Amino acid sequence: MTDTTASPKPRRWAIWLPLGVFLGFVCLVLFGLFRPADREVASAMVGKPLPAFDLPAATADKPGLAQTDFTAGGKPRLLNVFASWCIPCAVEAPQLDQLAKMGIEINGIAIRDHREDVTAFLARNGNPFTRIGADDVSKVQMAMGSSGVPETFVIDGKGVIRYQHIGEIRADQMPLILEKLKEAEQ
Amino acid sequence: MKRLLILLLMIFAAPAFAQDTMPPAPYAYRQLDNPAQEEKAQALMETLRCLKCQSQSIADSDAPMAGDMRSQVRERIAAGEDPEAIRAWLVERYGDYVSYAPRVTALTWPLFILPVVLLVLASLLLSRRFRRGGTE
Numbered sequence: 001m002t003d004t005t006a007s008p009k010p011r012r013w014a015i016w017l018p019l020g021v022f023l024g025f026v027c028l029v030l031f032g033l034f035r036p037a038d039r040e041v042a043s044a045m046v047g048k049p050l051p052a053f054d055l056p057a058a059t060a061d062k063p064g065l066a067q068t069d070f071t072a073g074g075k076p077r078l079l080n081v082f083a084s085w086c087i088p089c090a091v092e093a094p095q096l097d098q099l100a101k102m103g104i105e106i107n108g109i110a111i112r113d114h115r116e117d118v119t120a121f122l123a124r125n126g127n128p129f130t131r132i133g134a135d136d137v138s139k140v141q142m143a144m145g146s147s148g149v150p151e152t153f154v155i156d157g158k159g160v161i162r163y164q165h166i167g168e169i170r171a172d173q174m175p176l177i178l179e180k181l182k183e184a185e186q
Numbered sequence: 187m188k189r190l191l192i193l194l195l196m197i198f199a200a201p202a203f204a205q206d207t208m209p210p211a212p213y214a215y216r217q218l219d220n221p222a223q224e225e226k227a228q229a230l231m232e233t234l235r236c237l238k239c240q241s242q243s244i245a246d247s248d249a250p251m252a253g254d255m256r257s258q259v260r261e262r263i264a265a266g267e268d269p270e271a272i273r274a275w276l277v278e279r280y281g282d283y284v285s286y287a288p289r290v291t292a293l294t295w296p297l298f299i300l301p302v303v304l305l306v307l308a309s310l311l312l313s314r315r316f317r318r319g320g321t322e
Contacts, residue, residue: 039240041280042281043279043280044278044279044280045278083206085207111206112206112208112254113206113208114207114208136208136211137212137254138211138250138251138254138255139258141251142254142255142258142276143279144279145279145280147237147238147280148237
């Protein structure tokens with residue numbers, strides 16, 4: 001008994017320490033719940049030239065797509081990675097259509113898609129593409145560091161990837177895309 | 187009753203859009219004929235992250251993209267490419283995130299140094315304590 005009184009006085013605040021730690025933990029959990037971490041994998045290829053590729057046509061009425069189509073110079077364009085089996089790709093179709101009507105060239109890469117499905121998809125949602133390549137084993141998608149559909153890349157006149165847009169282009173993101181296209185002109 | 191029926195139908199309905207219907211890439215579900223090469227490919231695939239199902243390796247995942255990645259890994263190994271070169275190729279595209287193998291970089295070095303620092307600190311503290319105990 002005398003021992004405990006002899007030892008240094010127990011700090012009063014220390015008694016609250018476990019509760020403090022617990023509350024800190026609760027805060028951490030709440031933070032993770034309401035603001036989950038970004039699970040999108042950004043391409044590390046932004047700022048680098050497009051990888052070499054040469055894809056066959058994905059539909060009968062549009063030509064295929066090769067990396068050399070991008071290096072000819074000219075205005076920046078969009079490279080849209082899509083698939084007929086992808087629902088958000090249909091969601092962004094009106095926005096792509098609008099961009100195409102503004103005179104922006106949009107090229108497409110159809111991922112793991114049947115020719116007839118791509119044709120039906122374009123008949124249903126409109127066809128903003130000038131060229132569409134068929135990437136049946138995600139090879140070009142991987143070479144570009146893209147991890148899903150839809151994704152849209154801004155490619156400048158020299159064939160350099162300038163911007164990656166992950167997910168569908170929503171109506172309120174149009175100014176962003178136009179701004180990135182403008183930036184790519186320099 | 188009608189509502190229940192609809193609910194039941196919904197449960198048993200085939201998913202309306204179960205990804206794509208393309209046949210998998212050639213080596214997505216097929217091992218390489220050369221066992222030594224397959225072993226190399228397997229070891230690499232187990233340390234590459236599936237980008238669509240991020241807590242699985244591409245060896246574990248049935249996501250179509252993981253299949254395509256497996257096929258590419260196997261094809262490249264069969265072509266004689268070094269596994270670490272394939273990993274570097276992927277890291278160049280997706281960042282360190284795609285690889286499960288830890289790497290010492292400008293960002294990660296504290297993780298490797300910290301245990302050593304703590305160990306040194308602990309041994310210093312302990313040796314001082316033991317010495318004091320000895321003199322008493």
